[in-house]
Structure formats: C-alpha cells, structure tokens
Amino acid sequence: MRTHYQGQAQNFCKMKAKLKIIEYGFTSEDKSTVRIYTEDGGMIDARRCPIDQTGKRVLYCTREGVFLSLSRFGLREVQQNESARYLAGGHRGGSRYPKLSYFGNKACHILMWETWVGTRTPGKEIDHINGDKMDCRLCNLEEVTPEENRKRARLLRVLRSIGRDPRKMSRDELLGIFRKYEFADGSKQMEYEMTHHMEV
Secondary structure, eight states: OEEOOOOBOOBSSOOSSOOBEEEEEESSTTSOEEEEEETTSOEEEEEEOSSOOOSSOEEEEETTSBEEEEETTEEEEOOGGGSOOOSSSSSTTSOOSOEETTTTTEEHHHHHHHHHTOSOOTTOEEEETTSOTTOOOGGGEEEEOHHHHHHHHHHHHHHHHTTOOGGGSOHHHHHHHHHHTOSTTHHHHHHHHHHTTOOO
16 A cells, blocks of 8 residues: 555546545556545545556546546646646537547546446447536446437437526436437427426
8 A cells, every 4th residue: 555645636527525645555466446545534446547558657537537647656636737628619629528638638538438337339429418528427427329419418408498407417317307308309398398387
C-alpha cells in the first residue's frame, strides 16, 4: 500500500464531493485494478482503461466517472491541462463529448464503457441517459441503437421544454419514460400529454 498526497481528482460526473485520495493499493498482479481509500473513509475501485498505454502514464477510471493516471510519482488525479476542452459545443475539434487528449483523445464515456463493460456492439452507440454529456458515470450510460438514441434525445428535449430537468431525475424514471414513448411519434405524444396535464 502506498501513501498518496491529498489531491482532488478530475471527474466528469459533477460530483458534489470530489475524490480525495489518502492511499491506494493494487488488487491484481497485473495492476489492472486499484483500490483507492479516500479521506472520508470510503473505498473505491478503479480499472485500467483498455487503450494503448505505452507512455509513462497509465490511465484508470472509477464507476463514478473519475479518471486517474499512474506514473512513477504514484496515482494521482488527471489534471485539467491534460484534458482537451470539453464544454459541449463550439470548441476546438467540434466534438460535444469530453475527451482526454494525453491518452489518445478518446471520448470519456467510451472509455468508461469499454473499461467496465467491454467492447461496444457493432452498430450501437453509448447513450447518456440523462442527456448530460459531462455525466460519464457508468450508471448514466447505456448501449442503444442510433435510432433509439435519436428518439431519446427528442424525449429529453420535450422534458426540458416543460421545465423538467432530466439531470435531476433518476435512471429508472428516465428509462420508464423511454420505454413508454419508444414508438415513432412518442415525443409528440408525450408533449401532448404533458401540455394537457396528463401523467407521464
């Protein structure tokens, strides 16, 4: 077990309490999994991301969307200046997803999925359930078809238009809405029901 200086981890899930590491240790011989002990007494596991990591740093991520790099200086947070600009829309590169430029410039939500779930199914996309592309927690990601992804985006727009914030809704609540209005004109039907004060 190695003692680690206190520091705040860069995360892409807008956690209210940022991760503060006090020590960590590897739970596998190949160092593919690391167990992190935090200042508040918590214990979190992180996995090595399945990307080409021939450089001096190795990238890990937790289920909560926190990215950390391992180097000869130990395990530490991924600094802001090591990541590409990730504000949605209108920035360099044109991508609307947060990326880590030092580690191959791959989208964070794709890294999360491939690290914790596995290789993506051909023809499928990884959807942010609550529509917040900065929220890369594993529980906010789901593999869907491109058509399903577009339908969900329309439903989320309807929710926002009537004053409901999908980011404040639970995963189960959102998935229930997606299932209820998964047909072709589901977004129009939901908008009609909400406009007429019907229960969604």
